[in-house]
Amino acid sequence: xxxxxxxxxxxxxxxxxxxxxxxxxxxxxxxxxxxxxxxxxxxxxxxxxxxxxxxxxxxxxxxxxxxxxxxxxxxxxxxxxxxxxxxxxxxxxxxxxxxxxxxxxxxxxxxxxxxxxxxxxxxxxxxxxxxxxxxxxxxxxxxxxxxxxxxxxxxxxxxxxxxxxxxxxxxxxxxxxxxxxxxxxxxxxxxxxxxxxxxxxxxxxxxxxxxxxxxxxxxxxxxxxxxxxxxxxxxxxxxxxxxxxxxxxxxxxxxxxxxxxxxxxxxxxxxxxxxxxxxxxxxxxxx
Ligand code: AMP
Ligand code: MN
Ligand code: MN
Ligand code: MN
Numbered sequence: 001x002x003x004x005x006x007x008x009x010x011x012x013x014x015x016x017x018x019x020x021x022x023x024x025x026x027x028x029x030x031x032x033x034x035x036x037x038x039x040x041x042x043x044x045x046x047x048x049x050x051x052x053x054x055x056x057x058x059x060x061x062x063x064x065x066x067x068x069x070x071x072x073x074x075x076x077x078x079x080x081x082x083x084x085x086x087x088x089x090x091x092x093x094x095x096x097x098x099x100x101x102x103x104x105x106x107x108x109x110x111x112x113x114x115x116x117x118x119x120x121x122x123x124x125x126x127x128x129x130x131x132x133x134x135x136x137x138x139x140x141x142x143x144x145x146x147x148x149x150x151x152x153x154x155x156x157x158x159x160x161x162x163x164x165x166x167x168x169x170x171x172x173x174x175x176x177x178x179x180x181x182x183x184x185x186x187x188x189x190x191x192x193x194x195x196x197x198x199x200x201x202x203x204x205x206x207x208x209x210x211x212x213x214x215x216x217x218x219x220x221x222x223x224x225x226x227x228x229x230x231x232x233x234x235x236x237x238x239x240x241x242x243x244x245x246x247x248x249x250x251x252x253x254x255x256x257x258x259x260x261x262x263x264x265x266x267x268x269x270x271x272x273x274x275x276x277x278x279x280x281x282x283x284x285x286x287x
Contacts, residue, residue: 008042014042016073017045019045025260032057043057070092071086076180094193112141186218195284198218227253227254232264253280254271
């Protein structure tokens with residue numbers, strides 16, 4: 001893969017996006033089509049706690065003449081905050097990884113039941129069945145599916161409002177997801193021959209010592225890469241984390257974090273990596 005990337009005349013990467021196999025609105029084939037339309041030629045699928053979509057995406061990318069690496073975005077916990085660790089160029093058949101993801105998916109079911117109970121208490125009858133109607137992969141239920149249901153029933157005026165009022169971190173119907181630590185996720189990805197990436201580090205609201213503690217746990221477990229330019233960052237975040245990568249010697253990744261039209265940014269439009277940073281694809285496997 002490394003050599004194929006090096007042979008490209010012009011590279012337009014997007015190494016972070018979601019499909020119907022987790023909480024995205026599009027199939028792997030549709031994502032490939034959108035990527036191609038936008039001129040992207042290197043892409044990864046990074047569904048939450050799920051690798052199933054990679055097989056279809058790999059075939060679709062090959063048919064479209066795009067370079068593809070299999071990926072995942074692992075839900076983890078650090079200091080009571082939900083932190084995401086992306087794995088790129090992973091072996092999607094690695095048993096330890098699949099076992100850990102299966103556990104988290106089971107925990108998602110338990111959390112959905114607990115969140116539905118809270119929503120019922122708030123007067124939203126049929127919350128679990130309602131959310132399940134929006135699930136697109138029977139083995140993965142997400143807060144997004146609750147948000148879509150709350151929006152469809154008119155309980156909230158917008159998708160975002162579902163998070164702001166009810167299911168966002170710390171809100172009345174929020175229940176945390178039982179998941180591995182940041183360090184455990186890094187080790188799982190390394191064990192699956194992949195490259196761990198600390199996803200959208202600007203989104204957690206961490207500053208100073210707390211941010212450094214997160215970076216240190218990631219680094220101490222073997223993590224070398226942080227996302228610098230991403231649709232989940234503001235412009236200011238992109239600049240701030242490019243500086244952190246420079247100062248602390250992190251390799252840089254880039255991706256839209258695309259889920260659906262109208263939010264974040266289109267596929268491939270997350271902003272170029274500064275040319276003085278080492279890009280993540282230099283760490284991909286040779287073939
Ligand atoms: P979960 O993985 O079930 O905890 O759900 C988290 C997902 O919900 C994220 O990956 C986003 O796709 C989405 N999400 C979280 N917070 C917000 C928000 N404030 N507005 C819109 N979508 C959000
Ligand atoms: Mn998501
Ligand atoms: Mn994320
Ligand atoms: Mn994501």
